[in-house]
Amino acid sequence: MGEAVLRKVGVEVHGIRMPVIRRGDDLVKMAAEHLVEAAASGYAPFTIRDRDVVGVTESLVARAQGNIVTLEEIAADVRDKIPEGDAAVAFPILSRNRFMSLLDGIVRGIRGKVHLFLSFPSDEVGNQLIDPAEYLKRSSGMPECFGTAEYDARFGRYRHPFTGVDYVELYKDLAPGRIEIHFTNNPLRILDVTSRVVMANIHNRVLYAGLLRERGASVWTLDQICTEPRSNGGGYNPEFGLLGSNYSQEGTVKLFPRDAGPFARSLQQEILRLTGRRVEVLVYGDGAFKDPVCGIWELADPVVSPGYTDGLKGTPSEIKFKMIADNAQGDAEEAVRSAIRSKPAASGRESGLAEEKNALGTTPRRYTDLLGSLCDLVSGSGDRGTPVIHISGYFDSYIDG
Incomplete structure (x- = not known):
């Protein structure tokens, strides 16, 4: 008999090329x-x-569903919620692709003046409104909330270093004379001008909306707009509303996909039927990582994965490989293998502490966040044409053959 073939490869990732997907496919x-x-x-x-693991990008699922809304449908939904008077739109991200169209639709739906509140020196994902050096030099004594006159006098206008866009000017010019811009990091300052609020941020929306509602404000978050279809075959998302949406074409936006969990389970069953293999499946959007160069947090979607199969629930339980090797008393190779083998058997207070020590420094991220980020990095959003990702060996360890 020949010698057993030793496995020399760990995780493998493949980008799967797909044709252009259309509604109804x-x-x-x-x-x-x-x-x-x-x-x-x-x-x-x-x-x-x-x-x-098989990942499918959320935009592909949404496109097949035809999950598109028009700006007029957004306006009608906002009009139903805010039938009269002035209103605030608070703490959006600075983005033409992600927010400009949403702002257009929301402004059309607000009958009175629109008070646009922007956080500073950057939005919640790191897009800057103020030059960092100028902010450090000139922020002393700055009021908690101020308008464009104070902003211009203190800091001067700032163009985004990557897009070259002056977002203050861009947003204000969307509806000249109707939009007044305020700068603050305290959501309670909104109540100084209005008690009707569209909370447009992503990750702190529940916290901020809760603070305002406690004080009697009427608040709608983006995930509460376009939750039902306004026309036959019109787009909607009952869970995320406008969150996770993207510019589609003039006058429309593509929403986050509906029923991503059922889609993932159906794809799992279809792959099982074709191959006899039971894979795990997730629908993924933005990865959860921060760009080290521009300082922008990638995650402009409400979650990394809006739907996945049951096998992707939870977080990894892993040893800190290098720590075990560096502190081994004797054979480092055997120490690592022993630590991996002992993980499932760990129980009780003493074993639990040992396992916690061995895992020191391994951040408890969810499988869906890790795998979705990996999928997003591999597929990208450019011209690769690989919106389906196959990952092999992710759940294997060093001692698996």
Whole structure:
């Protein structure tokens, strides 16, 4: 008998090329078939195994659903919620793709004046409104809330270093004479001008809206707008509303996909039918990482993954590999293998403390956040044409053959 072949590869990731998806396409069938075809291709064949992971980008699912709303539909929904008077739109991110169209629709729906509140020196994901050096030099004695005159006098206008856009001017010029811009980091200052608020931030929306509602304000967060269809076949999202939306074409935005969990389970079953392998599936959007160069946090979606199969629930339980090796008394190789083998058997107070020490420094991120970020980095949003991602070996350890 020949020697056993030792495994030399850990995690493998493959971007699966797909055709352009259109509304009404059977994406479950198409994604499964293209995955199987890619695995058998002559260019770079691979094996589909149990517990592999397949990711499908949220935009592909939403496009197949035709989950699109018009700006007039957004305006009508806002008008129903705020039938009269002035209102605030608070703490949006600075983005043409992510927010400009939403602001247009929201402003159309507000009958009175629009008070746009911007956080500073940057929005919640790191897009800057003020030059960092100028902010440090000139922020002393600054009022808690101020307008564009104070902003201009103290800091001067600032263009985003990557887009070259002056977002203060861009947002104000959307509806000249109707939009008044305020700068503050305290959501309670909104109550100085109005008690009707569209809370447009993403990750702190529940906290900020709760603070305002405690003081009697009427507050709607973006996930409460466009939760039901306003026309036959019109887009909507009952869970996320406008959160996670993107510019689609003139006058429309694409929403986060509906029923992402059922989609993931259906794709899991279709791959099982075609291959006999039970993989895990997730729908992914923005990855949860911060760009080290521009300082912008990538996650402009409400979650990394809006839907996934049950096997992706939870967080990894892993040892700190290098710490075990560095502190081994004797054979470092055996110390690492022993620590990995002992994980499932750990129980009780003493074993629990040992396991906690061995895991020191391993951040308890969720599987869906880790895998969704990996998928997003591999697929990108450019011209690769690989909106389906196959990941093999992610749940394996160093001692698995």
